[in-house]
Amino acid sequence: SQQGEEDPQALSIQEGENATMNCSYKTSINNLQWYRQNSGRGLVHLILIRSNEREKHSGRLRVTLDTSKKSSSLLITASRAADTASYFCATYLNAGNNRKLIWGLGTSLAVNP
């Protein structure tokens, strides 16, 4: 079963606007990761945020994590047409020797020029 659930499922914005995507999960995690996937391509790792961290930045990306609400958000500031892609969250659980990520279904972002 899916651990992460992103919302919205789809988002369409104008270039220059900010895009916010959310991810909720169900069980205790070790970390949460965000990935981008351009159409027909492999996924690219964006940011990893640990359970003891609340916010992390990378360029125009800002990720927050609220473990009390079991949720995370990805903010892309000053969006560009090249940011058009699907964005996935994935959680790495705190369960023993578990070595796999649990994936959400993704948010499809369209940035219109």
Place this chain on the structure above:
Amino acid sequence: SQTIHQWPATLVQPVGSPLSLECTVEGTSNPNLYWYRQAAGRGLQLLFYSVGIGQISSEVPQNLSASRPQDRQFILSSKKLLLSDSGFYLCAWSVNSRSYGYTFGSGTRLTVV
């Protein structure tokens, strides 16, 4: 530097034919290796993962199998393809998912006709 190679990029195979997809990793040792399938517009479904040579964990009972004959080689196979095996197959590797994200290959688009 670390890279991952996955081939072929696209494949059209008749129902009942065999399948062999190969993934190789360079620049790292003893990686965790993963095979995922992604249906159109959907999230990732973990098929197999491997923590070492000859060690394969299957996540979903299906018409597919995986093997890891060498440390940095991961092969996805089928003896007889079904129509339902169509999809986008992704190979990935990780070293330490507590600290680092996954690196994905570019994917194989498989169409079973």
